[in-house]
Amino acid sequence: MPKIVDHDARRRHIADAVHRIVHDKGMESVSLREVAAEAGMSMGAVQYYVATKEQMLLLALERIGVWIGERIATVAARQPTPLDVLRTTVLELLPLDEERRYLNRVGLAFQASSVVNDNQAAAMRMGYTHLLAFLAEQIRAAQAAGQLAAGLDAGKEASILYAFAQGVVNAALVGHYTADEVTALLDEHLGRLSA
Amino acid sequence: MPKIVDHDARRRHIADAVHRIVHDKGMESVSLREVAAEAGMSMGAVQYYVATKEQMLLLALERIGVWIGERIATVAARQPTPLDVLRTTVLELLPLDEERRYLNRVGLAFQASSVVNDNQAAAMRMGYTHLLAFLAEQIRAAQAAGQLAAGLDAGKEASILYAFAQGVVNAALVGHYTADEVTALLDEHLGRLSA
DNA sequence: GCTTTTACCATGCACTCGCATGAGAAAAAT
DNA sequence: ATTTTTCTCATGCGAGTGCATGGTAAAAGC
Numbered sequence: 397m398p399k400i401v402d403h404d405a406r407r408r409h410i411a412d413a414v415h416r417i418v419h420d421k422g423m424e425s426v427s428l429r430e431v432a433a434e435a436g437m438s439m440g441a442v443q444y445y446v447a448t449k450e451q452m453l454l455l456a457l458e459r460i461g462v463w464i465g466e467r468i469a470t471v472a473a474r475q476p477t478p479l480d481v482l483r484t485t486v487l488e489l490l491p492l493d494e495e496r497r498y499l500n501r502v503g504l505a506f507q508a509s510s511v512v513n514d515n516q517a518a519a520m521r522m523g524y525t526h527l528l529a530f531l532a533e534q535i536r537a538a539q540a541a542g543q544l545a546a547g548l549d550a551g552k553e554a555s556i557l558y559a560f561a562q563g564v565v566n567a568a569l570v571g572h573y574t575a576d577e578v579t580a581l582l583d584e585h586l587g588r589l590s591a
Numbered sequence: 592m593p594k595i596v597d598h599d600a601r602r603r604h605i606a607d608a609v610h611r612i613v614h615d616k617g618m619e620s621v622s623l624r625e626v627a628a629e630a631g632m633s634m635g636a637v638q639y640y641v642a643t644k645e646q647m648l649l650l651a652l653e654r655i656g657v658w659i660g661e662r663i664a665t666v667a668a669r670q671p672t673p674l675d676v677l678r679t680t681v682l683e684l685l686p687l688d689e690e691r692r693y694l695n696r697v698g699l700a701f702q703a704s705s706v707v708n709d710n711q712a713a714a715m716r717m718g719y720t721h722l723l724a725f726l727a728e729q730i731r732a733a734q735a736a737g738q739l740a741a742g743l744d745a746g747k748e749a750s751i752l753y754a755f756a757q758g759v760v761n762a763a764l765v766g767h768y769t770a771d772e773v774t775a776l777l778d779e780h781l782g783r784l785s786a
Numbered sequence: 787g788c789t790t791t792t793a794c795c796a797t798g799c800a801c802t803c804g805c806a807t808g809a810g811a812a813a814a815a816t
Numbered sequence: 817a818t819t820t821t822t823c824t825c826a827t828g829c830g831a832g833t834g835c836a837t838g839g840t841a842a843a844a845g846c
Contacts, residue, residue, distance in 0.1 A: 397811085397812055397813045397814060397815095397820075397821040397822040397823070398811075398812055398813060398814095398821090398822050398823040398824075399812080399813060399814090399822085399823085400813075400814080400821095400822070400823090401822090401823075420707070421707055422703070422704060422706070422707035422708075423618070423619065423703065424618065424619045424704075427802075427803065427804080428803075428804060428805085429802080429803080429804095437824085437825095438824065438825050438826075439804095439805095439825085439826085439827095440807095440823095440824065440825045440826070440827090441823075441824050441825070443804090443805075443806085444822090444823065444824070444825095447805090448804080448805080449803095449804065449805090501706055504702065504703050504706060505703045505706070507699065507703065507761050507765075508617070508618065508699050508700045508702065508703035508704075509617060509619075509703075510765050511617070511696055511699060511700070511764045511765060512615070512616055512617035513617075517765040517766060520765045520767075521765055521766060521767050524762050524765075524767045525767075549779070552775070552776060552779050555759075555762075555768075555772075555776050556755060556776055556779065556780055558758065558762075559754075559755045559756075559757075559758030559759040559761075559762065559776070560751060560754045560755045560758055561754075561758060562754075562757070562758030562759075562761050562762070563753065563754030563755055563756060563757030563758030563759070563760075563761075564750075564754040564757075564758070565758075566702050566754075566757050566758075567719050567750075567753075567754065567757070569706045570705050570706060570712040570715045570716055570719075571712060571716060572715075572716050572719045572720075573750075577750075580747070581747060581750050581751055581754070584744070584747050584751065585751055588783065592790070592791040592792035592793070592841085592842060592843045592844060592845095593791090593792050593793040593794075593841075593842055593843060593844095594792085594793085594842080594843055594844090595791095595792070595793090595843080595844075596792090596793070601793095622832080622833065622834080623833075623834060623835085624832080624833080624834095632794080632795095633794065633795050633796075634795085634796085634797095634834095634835095635793095635794060635795045635796065635797090635837095636793075636794050636795070638834090638835075638836085639792090639793065639794070639795095640793095642835090643834080643835080644833095644834065644835090
């Protein structure tokens with residue numbers, strides 16, 4: 397029998413191929429044949445690691461969540477204050493450079509498809525819950541540090557901030573805002589939360 | 592030759608069928624055959640009024656924009672103050688009842704597809720420009736009426752507000768927020784803009 | 787009344803789709 | 817050394833796709 401390989405690595409490789417296709421041509425262009433070609437594998441090999449197209453899409457969605465989470469953890473760990481963590485986390489969600497635009501484009505496609513797919517919707521909700529909890533935690537820490545106004549409702553502010561970030565993505569991805577305009581809007585909003 | 596019919600009415604009828612399919616099953620399920628069946632027409636008849644699938648999708652997107660615009664115009668005309676107009680306009684964008692959820696679901700699908708389709712993206716940008724201008728106008732009117740703080744940048748505030756609304760839609764549509772929660776977030780935000 | 791036009795239709799065509807399935811080679815287990 | 821397992825692959829199958837195209841009946845125009 398062949399040398400044993402790392403199944404998770406194969407699956408990540410497949411998910412990466414899905415991301416690239418979604419990014420370039422949209423969700424409808426994701427087919428087994430396209431993914432196999434993009435991944436440099438045969439269709440049969442793709443099917444070996446991921447049994448159905450639905451599973452493949454869910455895997456790709458989950459990988460996006462992990463990717464974003466890792467980016468946030470990396471930059472957050474470097475920030476000196478809770479308000480910096482908060483700001484930087486939100487900046488990670490905005491299409492301010494190539495990698496973030498890529499994540500946003502792919503993410504938006506999954507946003508739409510998860511509306512009509514229960515498994516994807518469940519994965520999305522989990523993502524929301526985690527990220528909103530993290531944002532609320534940073535808001536509370538910034539309040540405790542005297543950086544944000546003490547009277548703010550951290551949970552609501554987290555929700556408003558995250559909604560703002562997601563909404564700005566929509567407009568920016570079709571070319572309505574520049575990266576500088578996006579950052580300025582965020583800072584305008586954060587400015588009014590300050591102590 | 593047959594009795595002459597209203598081509599625009601036929602096209603609206605086709606767009607309605609597209610909306611229903613997008614709402615129920617997502618953008619990928621839109622096919623000529625599905626649309627024809629949903630519209631109660633033959634494929635050939637659909638092709639007679641709308642030459643290509645791409646045109647059909649663009650038509651459906653434009654119809655959504657018109658629909659939302661009409662809803663907003665109708666409710667805005669009934670509001671007593673600029674701040675009421677502003678609030679009500681934003682409420683129109685949120686999934687607070689069946690029709691608005693329907694519009695949001697279909698709108699989000701088009702949001703995603705317009706990222707990889709230039710014609711759709713151009714239509715989207717036009718929609719952004721109009722709606723943001725309207726929101727900014729109401730903010731300025733509310734400032735002049737002493738309802739909102741005089742120092743606010745109306746353009747930026749319109750952008751932040753609209754981004755918030757769009758972003759909240761994403762989460763709400765996958766079941767993260769209830770309608771009441773959504774309204775409460777909006778009022779929290781509007782509250783802080785008050786004079 | 788005759789001709790032209792319009793609306794609606796059915797179907798062909800070349801292609802693509804997801805999933806299923808079996809083949810075969812080589813590493814792993816016994 | 818033999819058997820089992822794993823990986824990779826090619827291909828079949830039934831279904832579906834967008835677009836093109838020609839047919840026909842009836843209203844509109846003259």
